[in-house]
Amino acid sequence: MKAIVYSQTGDPSVLHLVDRPVSEPGAGEVRVRIVVSGVNPTDWKSRRGSAPGEALPFDEVVPGQDGAGIVEAVGAGVQHVTVGDRVWLALAAYQRAHSGSAQEHAVLPADRVFALPANASFDQGASLGVPAITAYRALTVAEDGPRRLHPGALAGKVVLVAGGAGAVGHAAIQLARWAGASVITTVSGPAKAALATAAGAQHVLNYTDSDIVAQIRQIAPDGVDLVVEVAPAQNSQLDLAVIRNRGSIAVYANNGGDQMTLDVRKHFSLNVRYQFLLLYTVGADVIRAAAEDINAALRDGALAVGEEAGLPLHRVDLAHTADAHALVESAAVGKVLIDVSH
Numbered sequence: 001m002k003a004i005v006y007s008q009t010g011d012p013s014v015l016h017l018v019d020r021p022v023s024e025p026g027a028g029e030v031r032v033r034i035v036v037s038g039v040n041p042t043d044w045k046s047r048r049g050s051a052p053g054e055a056l057p058f059d060e061v062v063p064g065q066d067g068a069g070i071v072e073a074v075g076a077g078v079q080h081v082t083v084g085d086r087v088w089l090a091l092a093a094y095q096r097a098h099s100g101s102a103q104e105h106a107v108l109p110a111d112r113v114f115a116l117p118a119n120a121s122f123d124q125g126a127s128l129g130v131p132a133i134t135a136y137r138a139l140t141v142a143e144d145g146p147r148r149l150h151p152g153a154l155a156g157k158v159v160l161v162a163g164g165a166g167a168v169g170h171a172a173i174q175l176a177r178w179a180g181a182s183v184i185t186t187v188s189g190p191a192k193a194a195l196a197t198a199a200g201a202q203h204v205l206n207y208t209d210s211d212i213v214a215q216i217r218q219i220a221p222d223g224v225d226l227v228v229e230v231a232p233a234q235n236s237q238l239d240l241a242v243i244r245n246r247g248s249i250a251v252y253a254n255n256g257g258d259q260m261t262l263d264v265r266k267h268f269s270l271n272v273r274y275q276f277l278l279l280y281t282v283g284a285d286v287i288r289a290a291a292e293d294i295n296a297a298l299r300d301g302a303l304a305v306g307e308e309a310g311l312p313l314h315r316v317d318l319a320h321t322a323d324a325h326a327l328v329e330s331a332a333v334g335k336v337l338i339d340v341s342h
Helices: 041-048 122-126 129-139 167-178 190-199 212-219 232-242 264-270 284-299 318-329
Strands: 002-005 016-019 029-039 066-074 086-089 105-109 113-115 158-162 182-187 203-206 224-229 243-251 273-276 313-317 335-339
Touching (some): 002 318, 029 086, 029 122, 041 318, 066 105, 066 122, 066 129, 086 122, 129 167, 129 224, 129 284, 167 190, 167 224, 190 203, 212 232, 232 243, 243 264, 313 318, 318 335
Parallel strands (some): 158 182, 243 273, 313 335
Antiparallel strands (some): 002 016, 029 066, 029 105, 066 086
C-alpha cells in the first residue's frame, strides 16, 4: 500500500511517499481503508517541530489525525463497528507511529473510529475530527451551559465565535446553531464574512471596526454567554468588554501570541471563567460524547462542507500530501483534503 511518512522534522519536503505492507489489527484495533484524509494545523506543526531536525518520538511517522473511509478488519473485542462500515477518524496519529490517515490502509485504536451516518459524505467525515470535536468542547464548558449538545441545548444563549471563517470557527457556528444558540462571529473582511454567513452565523462583524464592542453590545445588551476564542492575546480586552456576568471564554488556539494580560479586578467582578482546551488531553469520555452528538448533528443535516456551506474545499492526491501541508501552513481559507482512494 501507499503511505506518506517522515523521519525528521522540517518543511513539507520531509514528507515522502513509500510502499508499506498492510497490517492486521490487534485486539481493540480497527483497520480502515482511507478514502479521504483531512489536514489540520496540528499536522504541520507536529511535522515541523520546534526546529528542523528535531528528534521524533518514533523512527518514522505517518501523519494525519483526521480521515474517513471503510472498515476492512477488526480486532478482538471491537463491537461498535464492523467490516464494511463507513467511518470517520479522530486523533488517528496521536502517540502512534503508523496510524495516521495519510495512507491507504490505517490500523488504529477502535476508540478513535466512529460510524459515519448514512447521509454524510466522506468529505464531511474527513472534515470532523480535530475541528468539530474542538468546537464541541468549546461549546460545552460554560458554567451555565450544557455538557452535551442537542437541539435546544443552547437555546437562549448568545455565542461569540472569533474567526468564524476558520475550520474550528465554522464547526462552532454550525454546532451552536444546531443547538439553538444565537451566533455572533468576527472576521477580517467581506470574503470571510460571506463564508461565516453561509455557515449559519446570524451576525457577522468585522473585528477591525473601531466600534466592534458597541456592535456586539447592541446585539447582546446583557453580554455574550460564551466566547469561542482563537486569538486570546489579541482579543482579551474585547472579550472582557462583551462577556456577561458568569460568562465563559473557551480558548482553543494561540493565534496572535502566547502571552496575554488580564485585568484581574474586572474579571473578578464578572465571575468570568476561562477554559483552555487541547483536544489531545481532554479525555476519552469527552471525545466519545462529542462523537455521539456530532453524529446526531450530521443526521440532522448539520456540519455541511463546501463553499456553499462556508468551508471551501481544497483537494490533492496522496502523492501530493506535501502540497496539502503547505496549503494549511500558509493559512489557506477552507478545508484541505487528501483524496487517498476511491
